[in-house]
Amino acid sequence: MDRRGGKGLLQKIPLSVIRRCTQGIFLLVFLFLFLQTQSQGGDRLGYPVRIFLDFDPLIFISVLLSSHAIVTGLLLSLILIALTALLGRVFCGWICPFGTLHDMAGAFNARRGRPVKERRLRLKYYILIVLLGSSLMGGQLTGIVDPISLLIRSLALGIYPLFNYVINAVAHAFYQTDVGLFMGVSDFVHERLKGGVMAFEQPLFRQGLLMSIILGVLLALNLVERRFWCRYLCPLGALLAILSRYALLKRSISEGCTSCGACDEICAAGKDWRKEECVACLQCRDICPEGAISFGFKGSGSGTVNLRRRSILASIAAGVASVPLFRIAPGSASGTFHPALIRPPGSLPEEEFLTRCIRCGECMKVCLTNGLQPTLLEAGLEGMWTPLLVPRVGFCEYRCTLCGQVCPTGAIRRLSVEEKTETKIGMAVIDPGRCLPYASATPCIVCEEVCPTAPKAIWTETVSVRDRSGDEVILKQPHIDPAACVGCGICETMCPVAGKPAIYVISTGETRSPENRLLL
Numbered sequence: 001m002d003r004r005g006g007k008g009l010l011q012k013i014p015l016s017v018i019r020r021c022t023q024g025i026f027l028l029v030f031l032f033l034f035l036q037t038q039s040q041g042g043d044r045l046g047y048p049v050r051i052f053l054d055f056d057p058l059i060f061i062s063v064l065l066s067s068h069a070i071v072t073g074l075l076l077s078l079i080l081i082a083l084t085a086l087l088g089r090v091f092c093g094w095i096c097p098f099g100t101l102h103d104m105a106g107a108f109n110a111r112r113g114r115p116v117k118e119r120r121l122r123l124k125y126y127i128l129i130v131l132l133g134s135s136l137m138g139g140q141l142t143g144i145v146d147p148i149s150l151l152i153r154s155l156a157l158g159i160y161p162l163f164n165y166v167i168n169a170v171a172h173a174f175y176q177t178d179v180g181l182f183m184g185v186s187d188f189v190h191e192r193l194k195g196g197v198m199a200f201e202q203p204l205f206r207q208g209l210l211m212s213i214i215l216g217v218l219l220a221l222n223l224v225e226r227r228f229w230c231r232y233l234c235p236l237g238a239l240l241a242i243l244s245r246y247a248l249l250k251r252s253i254s255e256g257c258t259s260c261g262a263c264d265e266i267c268a269a270g271k272d273w274r275k276e277e278c279v280a281c282l283q284c285r286d287i288c289p290e291g292a293i294s295f296g297f298k299g300s301g302s303g304t305v306n307l308r309r310r311s312i313l314a315s316i317a318a319g320v321a322s323v324p325l326f327r328i329a330p331g332s333a334s335g336t337f338h339p340a341l342i343r344p345p346g347s348l349p350e351e352e353f354l355t356r357c358i359r360c361g362e363c364m365k366v367c368l369t370n371g372l373q374p375t376l377l378e379a380g381l382e383g384m385w386t387p388l389l390v391p392r393v394g395f396c397e398y399r400c401t402l403c404g405q406v407c408p409t410g411a412i413r414r415l416s417v418e419e420k421t422e423t424k425i426g427m428a429v430i431d432p433g434r435c436l437p438y439a440s441a442t443p444c445i446v447c448e449e450v451c452p453t454a455p456k457a458i459w460t461e462t463v464s465v466r467d468r469s470g471d472e473v474i475l476k477q478p479h480i481d482p483a484a485c486v487g488c489g490i491c492e493t494m495c496p497v498a499g500k501p502a503i504y505v506i507s508t509g510e511t512r513s514p515e516n517r518l519l520l
Contacts, residue, residue, distance in 0.1 A: 126312075398452040
């Protein structure tokens with residue numbers, strides 16, 4: 001019977017078209033969840049995009065190896081492991097939102113039939129080995145290159161802020177025209193998109209441009225070769241390839257094959273079809289003029305990726321050595337505390353935090369004040385792109401626990417509001433040389449007014465001083481109560497002194513570290 005035979009519309013639609021539709025659906029679901037990963041009013045979230053990370057077996061394995069702990073939510077990745085063992089790399093070809101973006105970018109590449117480089121195919125396996133080797137030593141580098149984590153971070157810290165800025169700029173330009181129609185369009189945009197598709201306030205992130213460039217370069221590689229990232233660089237794809245080596249779904253070629261080569265030109269697995277490299281795109285089945293290709297539970301592969309023993313050992317050594325190399329850098333030694341390294345409330349002790357944080361950027365996206373920013377070198381090279389609070393940008397909302405709700409690995413514990421208000425992430429310090437009541441005989445009690453703790457961590461002392469003219473001035477000079485201060489940073493955010501504020505927060509006194517204390 002002709003494989004194209006049969007009745008019904010579904011039987012007439014090529015499976016590759018059904019795959020494209022499935023990819024589009026999962027991409028839309030991903031983007032919907034991404035947009036929902038923000039406050040929905042009060043201290044609650046919508047449906048966070050972390051669900052895609054929960055199904056990521058590479059994150060599950062790396063966190064398990066680095067922290068020796070099983071994160072309950074990540075157990076969902078066992079479903080994907082079972083699906084891969086049964087059907088092969090269907091996640092890569094049908095579900096992965098990053099893979100879908102690469103397919104979309106690859107549509108601009110008109111060149112077909114470029115031979116797959118055997119040496120390049122091995123690269124992603126070596127990257128995987130390096131990552132797992134570092135995890136064995138307690139490092140957590142996986143999130144930097146894991147495709148789901150990379151995509152969420154790039155969108156949250158780079159693309160989404162740019163999207164908000166462009167929409168706001170266009171709407172503002174329309175409103176400035178004073179033309180009724182254009183002003184109506186501007187109002188419509190803000191009413192319909194604010195708090196849903198767009199953020200309530202314009203988000204701004206340090207290094208956001210860098211992350212956008214990285215994403216753009218990875219997508220641009222599709223102009224060199226389609227699915228370049230997926231074929232040669234993706235460590236999750238390498239892991240799924242290993243898991244799919246003995247998958248039950250196989251490809252079969254009947255005797256009707258005339259070796260025309262049509263399938264070789266579009267196959268992501270290369271001319272010598274390799275089972276573990278196949279992403280089940282099914283294009284070869286649909287393009288075959290003889291109908292000689294089929295997929296089922298009978299058949300066999302015709303090639304494997306052969307890894308070199310020396311390269312495997314070198315990759316293991318590189319992964320194992322990377323962690324101690326990072327940790328011997330200045331400022332990375334155990335027991336040293338960078339004063340600006342203010343972690344989100346609920347963060348685990350620093351060493352354990354670094355074994356779990358995958359740099360997905362979700363905590364930074366949900367921060368109500370935009371105060372959570374990616375680190376550069378404040379936590380050493382090992383902690384690059386992990387979150388820290390920058391109070392001059394935004395403070396930690398006193399009764400907000402969203403960052404703990406969204407963290408997929410438990411690097412930031414989920415706190416109740418009561419626990420949050422008692423958790424110290426640092427302590428405020430006054431610079432008398434810049435504080436107006438101290439240095440300029442000028443009245444100011446802004447920091448005391450905005451302090452949210454009860455009793456207030458900032459108290460004032462009424463003093464009488466003389467200004468330059470010799471006139472007596474009655475002032476209230478602020479003081480810090482270290483026992484009451486939680487380090488939320490609202491005093492630093494609101495300080496009216498331009499440039500470097502007169503009151504600022506340091507990490508000293510944080511609840512998570514009994515050693516990081518102010519010595520009196």
